[in-house]
Each structure stands twice: as structure tokens, then as C-alpha cells.
Amino acid sequence: MDVLENALLALQAVAHPHTFALMTIGVAAGLIAGAIPGFTITMAVVLTLPFTFGMDAIRGLSTMVAVFVGGLSGGLMASVLTGIPGTPSSVATTFDGHPMAKSGRPGLALGLGVWSSFFGGMISCAFLIMLAPSLANIGLEFGPWDYFSLVVFALTITASLAGKDMTKGLIAGVFGLLVASIGEDETSGVARFTFGIDDMRQGFAFLPVLVGLFAFSQLLSDIRDPKAAKKPMVMNQAKIKIEHLQAVKTIFRKWATLIRSSLIGIFIGILPGAGGTIANILAYDQAKKASDAPERFGTGVPEGIIAPESSNNAVEGGALITMMALGIPGDVVTAVMLGALLIHNIAPSPTFISTEPVLAYSIMIAFAISLFIMLGLQTVCLRIFVLVTRVQMYRLATVILAYCAIGIFALNNITFDLWTLFWFGIIGYAMRQFGFPLAPMILGVVLGNNAEINLIRALATDTDLMLFLTRPWSLFFILIAVFSFAFPWYQNLRTSRQWTLLFIPCLPLALSVPLFMMSGWVRPVVALALLAIGCWLLWRRHRSGWRLPTPAEVKVYGDD
Amino acid sequence: MRRISADVVIALLLLVICAVFYAETFAYQRVHLSIIGAKLWPRVVVAVLGMLAALYLYQSVRAGATPWETPWSLKAWLHENRNVIACFALYGLFLVTLPWLGMLLGGILFVFATLAAIGHNDLKSHLVHAAIAVVSIGLMWSVFTFALGVVLPEGVILPR
Numbered sequence: 211m212d213v214l215e216n217a218l219l220a221l222q223a224v225a226h227p228h229t230f231a232l233m234t235i236g237v238a239a240g241l242i243a244g245a246i247p248g249f250t251i252t253m254a255v256v257l258t259l260p261f262t263f264g265m266d267a268i269r270g271l272s273t274m275v276a277v278f279v280g281g282l283s284g285g286l287m288a289s290v291l292t293g294i295p296g297t298p299s300s301v302a303t304t305f306d307g308h309p310m311a312k313s314g315r316p317g318l319a320l321g322l323g324v325w326s327s328f329f330g331g332m333i334s335c336a337f338l339i340m341l342a343p344s345l346a347n348i349g350l351e352f353g354p355w356d357y358f359s360l361v362v363f364a365l366t367i368t369a370s371l372a373g374k375d376m377t378k379g380l381i382a383g384v385f386g387l388l389v390a391s392i393g394e395d396e397t398s399g400v401a402r403f404t405f406g407i408d409d410m411r412q413g414f415a416f417l418p419v420l421v422g423l424f425a426f427s428q429l430l431s432d433i434r435d436p437k438a439a440k441k442p443m444v445m446n447q448a449k450i451k452i453e454h455l456q457a458v459k460t461i462f463r464k465w466a467t468l469i470r471s472s473l474i475g476i477f478i479g480i481l482p483g484a485g486g487t488i489a490n491i492l493a494y495d496q497a498k499k500a501s502d503a504p505e506r507f508g509t510g511v512p513e514g515i516i517a518p519e520s521s522n523n524a525v526e527g528g529a530l531i532t533m534m535a536l537g538i539p540g541d542v543v544t545a546v547m548l549g550a551l552l553i554h555n556i557a558p559s560p561t562f563i564s565t566e567p568v569l570a571y572s573i574m575i576a577f578a579i580s581l582f583i584m585l586g587l588q589t590v591c592l593r594i595f596v597l598v599t600r601v602q603m604y605r606l607a608t609v610i611l612a613y614c615a616i617g618i619f620a621l622n623n624i625t626f627d628l629w630t631l632f633w634f635g636i637i638g639y640a641m642r643q644f645g646f647p648l649a650p651m652i653l654g655v656v657l658g659n660n661a662e663i664n665l666i667r668a669l670a671t672d673t674d675l676m677l678f679l680t681r682p683w684s685l686f687f688i689l690i691a692v693f694s695f696a697f698p699w700y701q702n703l704r705t706s707r708q709w710t711l712l713f714i715p716c717l718p719l720a721l722s723v724p725l726f727m728m729s730g731w732v733r734p735v736v737a738l739a740l741l742a743i744g745c746w747l748l749w750r751r752h753r754s755g756w757r758l759p760t761p762a763e764v765k766v767y768g769d770d
Numbered sequence: 771m772r773r774i775s776a777d778v779v780i781a782l783l784l785l786v787i788c789a790v791f792y793a794e795t796f797a798y799q800r801v802h803l804s805i806i807g808a809k810l811w812p813r814v815v816v817a818v819l820g821m822l823a824a825l826y827l828y829q830s831v832r833a834g835a836t837p838w839e840t841p842w843s844l845k846a847w848l849h850e851n852r853n854v855i856a857c858f859a860l861y862g863l864f865l866v867t868l869p870w871l872g873m874l875l876g877g878i879l880f881v882f883a884t885l886a887a888i889g890h891n892d893l894k895s896h897l898v899h900a901a902i903a904v905v906s907i908g909l910m911w912s913v914f915t916f917a918l919g920v921v922l923p924e925g926v927i928l929p930r
Contacts (some may be wrong), residue, residue: 241878255802261918263918264918264919298873377822377826377829378826379821380822381784381819381822383824384815384818384822385819385820387815388791388812388815389817390817391811391815395808396809397808398807399797400798400808401798401799402794402795402798402808402809402812403791403794403812405794416809429857430853430854430858433854433857433888434850434854435851435853436852436853438857439853439888440889440890441887515782602889604853604885604889605885605889605899606900607882608857608884608885608889608902609881609902609906611857611861611880611884612877612880612881612906612907612910613906613910615864615873615877615880616863616877616907616910616911616914616922618871619873619920619922620914620918620920620922620925623920625865625869625920625923628865628868629865632858632862632865633863636858639854644776644777644780662811665809665810665811665814666811669810686874689825711923724852725925
């Protein structure tokens with residue numbers, strides 16, 4: 211079957227009235243969840259998962275994509291109207307969205323946010339459709355060595371995003387691998403780490419672990435303060451009408467900000483583990499640096515809304531590219547989607563697009579359609595979404611805790627899953643309190659099994675460990691893993707240690723080595739380009755006399 | 771006054787966990803058909819976790835403990851975390867009583883008890899809490915039971 215035929219079959223499945231209705235509900239649920247400060251989009255997607263068990267994979271995944279798109283856009287309502295970010299992905303939206311709303315233009319602020327979300331999402335959707343199939347062909351070249359190194363890279367880069375607490379990030383990731391290894395070994399059937407408990411022989415189901423770690427612990431963190439828990443999350447708002455026409459005109463005038471921010475979002479989305487939280491702040495920062503009047507940022511300028519909202523929506527397209535092309539999650543939401551695929555007996559792998567083309571195209575199409583649904587719902591139901599946010603947090607949190615229990619039980623119809631939820635809720639809460647990031651742990655749980663299988667396959671084929679360094683793709687991922695591992699040190703020491711001057715030039719130089727080892731002519735040409743970039747950066751350092759940047763320069767100009 | 775930091779305690783706890791898990795790998799059953807033992811991967815993971823925990827311990831000890839402004843007291847900690855503790859305790863109770871109460875009755879009681887424990891404490895609020903508990907759980911129970919066909923735990927008090 212060719213691309214067009216697969217795409218048509220996917221469109222047929224997604225455009226089915228039943229699927230469309232589920233997606234509309236999904237977008238609405240996402241908008242509500244996103245609008246509630248303290249509720250993350252991840253939590254909304256995680257809580258959707260139990261409802262998708264009874265659906266086929268296309269409907270289930272389409273619904274989850276819809277919740278995600280709705281959640282990203284819902285976050286802007288709280289950010290603009292209250293100044294409290296609805297989700298971490300919309301933190302930067304508060305910087306200019308709220309001042310604009312306070313100055314009497316809440317309709318324009320919301321319009322800019324809604325349409326920037328839409329355009330950002332559409333740009334990333336176009337990239338997804340263009341890039342994912344080409345990248346998937348690369349995935350077909352992977353052997354077990356390469357895939358194992360890819361998992362190592364995904365865990366390392368996710369942990370490195372924990373910044374100063376990289377050790378904690380790595381511990382969380384490896385702890386996730388440990389959790390994934392509990393239960394019977396797939397190949398030999400040997401029970402591992404069960405400590406004589408029969409229920410643990412089947413291991414921990416992914417969903418109770420995920421809901422416990424994320425949703426359960428998040429809800430308890432939200433109600434920890436008794437006074438705040440009893441207050442309405444968002445106070446009453448006057449009637450607001452979105453200024454669509456004015457917003458679209460403004461965005462077209464600021465098209466450079468839109469394109470730049472969307473590209474930042476896509477790039478951040480492609481990096482495993484990085485998500486909208488980073489993208490929206492980075493895009494805002496870049497918009498400010500590129501502006502002729504950076505001092506006006508923070509007072510309610512349109513670019514201050516366009517940049518974060520387009521970038522945080524563009525993230526998902528990038529994350530889906532990584533998920534579909536390489537079989538590893540681009541962010542926590544795509545990690546949940548991979549979990550959903552496992553529930554539907556579809557193993558995530560670099561061959562996902564070639565083995566499940568209709569499902570892959572369905573996800574892409576669902577993403578695009580969800581953006582249109584989001585636009586319609588934001589316009590028609592804005593007031594209802596705002597009203598929902600007046601509920602007191604303790605009431606909402608308690609009801610959702612009970613829903614978690616019902617949803618989790620529905621997974622396998624066993625009470626053990628409820629206890630898993632409970633214990634991982636405690637672990638998640640403790641991890642939050644002590645500053646351990648949860649994203650690497652989720653990635654560890656999701657990828658643990660694949661990592662083990664591929665390591666065993668690699669060693670069963672050949673016990674020579676040097677193959678991890680002599681196979682081009684494996685070496686490529688190991689090199690990026692090493693650089694992402696060292697990145698926090700580079701960031702902290704770049705104003706005081708001489709070796710940091712070599713860090714950035716060495717990255718393209720090192721990556722050119724595995725690319726030179728690859729067949730064909732495109733990759734060696736890319737390697738030559740990387741080599742040239744590395745040499746040029748070294749020459750620049752040499753020309754400036756190997757002078758370290760001052761703290762002020764680092765703050766103003768950022769990095770290379 | 772300088773005391774041991776929470777990070778040091780967590781690092782030590784992780785090292786103990788690693789030791790226990792590593793010891794457990796020696797109890798694995800030996801399977802002759804397997805080319806590479808089932809213990810290889812778990813041992814690699816535990817060893818890496820142990821090394822990271824040791825690094826974390828080193829970093830924590832090097833950073834030193836922050837002098838606490840006020841001495842730690844169990845009473846203050848319990849007061850500060852009373853909502854979280856109440857939720858965990860009631861959720862645990864809900865799970866323990868699930869075989870008897872079932873998902874419908876147990877869920878309603880869990881929601882009501884949790885709302886009463888962490889929410890407003892007046893008659894009107896309790897009536898609202900009761901309504902929320904019955905409607906929310908009743909609705910979700912109906913969706914899963916009748917629409918999705920999931921057989922939720924029935925319990926012995928209110929069997930279907």
C-alpha cells in the first residue's frame with residue numbers, strides 16, 4: 211500500500227463520526243484540564259488512558275492526541291485571565307498575556323493565544339507529515355546495538371534536563387529501568403525481584419505506575435496547603451469575546467516570531483524528554499532577543515503571546531516525530547501514548563511507521579483535526595471552560611483520585627493494580643518533595659523492556675562490546691549521550707573553566723565521525739558540513755584568544 | 771546546629787535498596803536454555819543505580835547539611851502534611867475495605883470521607899460533599915459498568 215492509500219484509510223478512520231465525537235470530547239476535556247492551574251496536560255492525558263481501553267488503537271490514540279491539543283491551548287486561558295499558568299507549558303504566556311488582559315484587551319490576548327496555538331500546531335503538523343516517514347527509513351537501519359544506545363541517549367538527555375540535579379535525574383531514570391525489570395523475564399520466565407510475592411510475578415502494569423507517579427502525586431501536591439485547596443482555583447471573570455480577526459492580522463504581521471517559535475517548538479519536541487515547558491520559555495526568550503523593543507516585553511506585547519503559544523503547540527509535532535520514527539517518546543505525553551500502544555499490543559519500535567502505517571497517519575491526521583476542533587471550541591465554549599476553573603481544588607482532586615482507582619481497576623480487573631497505584635503515588639509524591647524529576651523515571655519504565663531485549667539480542671548475536679562503538683548509529687547516540695551528560699557541567703562552568711570553550715566545537719566534530727562511517731553520499735556530506743562548523747567554531751575561539759565569556763555576556767547573548 | 775541532610779538519608783536508603791536487590795539476583799532460578807542469564811540485565815541496572823547512589827551520597831556529604839532554622843518536630847510535620855496524610859490513609863482504607871464495600875459504596879465513602887477530612891467543616895458543605903460523592907462515583911461507576919462493560923468489584927454489602 212502506498213502513502214496516499216494509507217493516509218486515506220487513516221482519514222477515513224479519524225473522520226468517522228464516532229472518532230470525531232470522541233476527539234471533540236477529548237479536546238474539551240483537555241481545554242478544561244489545561245485551564246485549571248495545577249493540573250498538568252500529562253495528567254489529563256494519563257487520566258484519559260483508562261477510557262481508551264475499550265476502543266481500538268486509532269480511536270484511543272486520536273482521543274489522547276485531542277486531549278493533548280486541548281490541554282496545550284487550555285493552559286493559555288488561565289495564564290491570560292489570571293496570571294497563573296494553567297500548565298507549565300504556558301508559563302511564558304503569563305508574562306505578556308496577563309498584562310494585555312489587565313490593560314483591557316483580554317479578547318485580543320486570548321485570540322492571539324488561540325490562533326498562535328493553531329498556527330504553531332499546523333506548522334509542526336506539516337513537519338510531522340514531511341519528516342516522520344523519512345526518519346522512519348533511518349529507523350529501519352537500526353540493529354539491537356543501535357537501539358540500546360538510543361535508549362541510553364534518551365535517558366541521559368532527559369536526565370540532563372534536570373539541570374543542576376542531573377544525578378537525581380539519572381537516578382530516577384535508572385530507578386525506572388529497575389521498576390520495569392520487576393516480574394517474569396520475557397525470554398526465560400524467571401521471576402525477578404518478586405521477593406516471594408506472587409502478584410509481582412507479572413510485574414507492574416505501566417498505567418498504575420504512571421498514574422501513581424504523575425497524577426496521584428500531583429493531586430496530593432495540589433491539596434497540600436489546606437487554605438489554598440479550599441479556594442476557587444480561578445476567580446470570576448467578566449464576559450469575554452475573542453477578537454479573532456484582529457488576532458489573525460497581528461499574527462500575520464509578526465510572522466517571523468511565529469515561524470521562529472514554531473521551529474523552536476519542533477526542535478525541542480524532537481529531543482527526547484524535552485517538552486513544552488522548555489519550549490515556551492526558550493521561544494519567549496528568543497522573541498525578546500530578536501525584538502527591536504525588548505524592553506516592552508512584559509507589558510503586554512503581541513510577540514510575548516505568539517512566541518510561547520506557537521512553540522508549546524509545535525512541540526507535540528516534534529515529539530510525535532521522535533515517537534513514530536525512532537520508537538522512543540519525545541516527551542512524557544508521548545511516553546503515555548507509547549504505553550497506550552503497548553496496551554493495544556503494538557510494540558513501539560523504529561519500524562512503527564512501516565509496520566503500522568494507518569495508525570501512524572491517523573495520529574498525524576488526528577493532530578491536525580484536533581487543532582480545528584480546539585479553535586471551534588475555544589470560540590464557542592470559552593465561558594464554560596472559565597466557569598469550570600472556579601471549582602475548589604480539594605473537591606476536584608478528591609473526585610479525580612477516586613476516578614483514578616476506577617480507571618486503573620478497569621485495566622486488568624485486579625486489585626493489585628490499585629495497590630500499585632497507591633505505592634507509586636507515595637513514591638511519586640516523595641520524589642517531587644525531594645526534587646527528583648519524574649520524566650526520566652517514566653522513560654525508564656517505558657523503555658526498560660526494550661532496552662533489555664535489545665541488549666540481550668546484541669550480546670546473543672556477538673559478545674563483542676566494541677560493536678556498540680564501531681556501529682555508526684550506536685556510536686552516534688553514545689556520543690550525543692556523552693555530550694548531554696556533560697552539558698550541565700558545561701553550563702555551570704562556562705565562565706570559569708577553559709575546557710568549556712572546546713565543548714560546543716567538539717560536538718559537531720565528534721558527530722561527524724559516525725556520519726563519515728555511514729554509507730551513501732548524503733550523510734558523509736552532512737559530516738563534512740559538521741566538520742566545517744566545528745573547525746569554524748574553533749577558529750572563532752582562537753581568534754578571540756581563547757577568552758572565557760563573562761557572566762554578563764552569557765546572560766545577554768546565550769550560547770553559540 | 772548542623773545535621774544530616776535529607777539527601778544523605780535518601781542516598782543511603784538507595785544504597786540499601788541496591789544491596790537488597792543485588793542480593794535478590796542470586797536467588798534467581800537457573801534456566802539452562804537461556805543463552806544469557808535472566809540476572810544480567812537486573813544486575814547491570816542495580817550496579818548502575820548503586821554507582822549513581824554513591825555519587826549522590828558523595829555530592830550530598832560534600833555539599834553539607836543546611837542548618838535548620840527551626841528544629842524538626844513530628845507535630846509540625848504532621849500538621850503541615852495533614853491533607854496528604856489524610857488522603858493516603860483514606861485511600862489505603864478504601865483499598866483494604868474494597869472486597870467488602872465494593873467499588874460503588876467504597877468509592878462514595880472514600881470521596882465523602884476525603885472531602886470531609888480536607889474540606890470545609892460545616893453542615894452545608896457536608897451535604898454538598900455527600901452530593902458530590904454520590905453523583906460523581908455513581909456516574910463513573912455507571913459509565914464503566916454499563917457503557918464500557920467493566921465488572922468493578924461488587925463487595926459483599928451491595929452485590930449487583
